[in-house]
Amino acid sequence: MAQKSLSVDHKIRNSRTLLLQLAEQRGLAGLLHGDSPQSFGTRYEVRRQLEAAARQKNLETIVSLASQQCGTDVGSEPDPDWLSHFLALAENIRHPAMQQFWASILSQEISRPGRCSVQALNCLTQMTQKDALLLQKASALGCHFGDDNLRLIFGYRQKALLQGLRQQKINLGKYRLPYAGLMQLFELGLLHQTELESGELTTLPPLKLVLGQHRLLLDPYRKGVRLLYYRFTATGNELAALMTEPAPADYLRELADLLSPLGRLEQTAG
Incomplete structure (x- = not known):
């Protein structure tokens, strides 16, 4: 029984540690550290900068992955409105597997513009990695x-x-x-x-x-x-x-x- 209690406590500590790590990554750990010398407004600015940096990292990662997939075939510039919409959605894609999929879309769109509509991109933002795997199996x-x-x-x-x-x-x-x-x-x-x-x-x-x-x-x-x-x-x-x-x-x-x-x-x- 004592061993079971220790195991449960260990899981709780791990969960609390994980939550702290996630909060620090998103700039939301101010109250978790007790009294903070920074105001809520200052902490909000820090969080906004962290989120902006994360979105930039997401986009650069997707572009880098797309570059690896692009070959030597002649490409065409995608529709500017499509590209703007793609980037506005892709900046929030954090999961590595989904980033790979979005990179594939970008590389294929450069190879042959018009393959993926804006409606399809909007649908894709609603999909989890599990959903994408289901679609992959169905296809x-x-x-x-x-x-x-x-x-x-x-x-x-x-x-x-x-x-x-x-x-x-x-x-x-x-x-x-x-x-x-x-x-x-x-x-x-x-x-x-x-x-x-x-x-x-x-x-x-x-x-x-x-x-x-x-x-x-x-x-x-x-x-x-x-x-x-x-x-x-x-x-x-x-x-x-x-x-x-x-x-x-x-x-x-x-x-x-x-x-x-x-x-x-x-x-x-x-």
């Missing part, structure tokens, strides 16, 4: 078919004359995208919340699925097959296009296993 599982909209396939429905309605689904949670994660992407406006189904698949032309560098070509055996999917929003499409994680090999195998009973399936890469 890695996403595919294109029919048009340029990214879709997240999770199953199919098939109407058969004798068997009625047949349905098969993939458990996206196996690929670190649980339903709670999908709900978060819905809330952020990156995925449409409604479960959608494709039009009935036809043999001419066969269905072509594009997952990054992988291609699946499905020639259905019979009629009545419709794919089930979530569709990315316009903002979700923009931000997902900035992600570089490839489709997991086990997901590709499971998707192929899901579709192969429906018809002749060809797989290619590159």
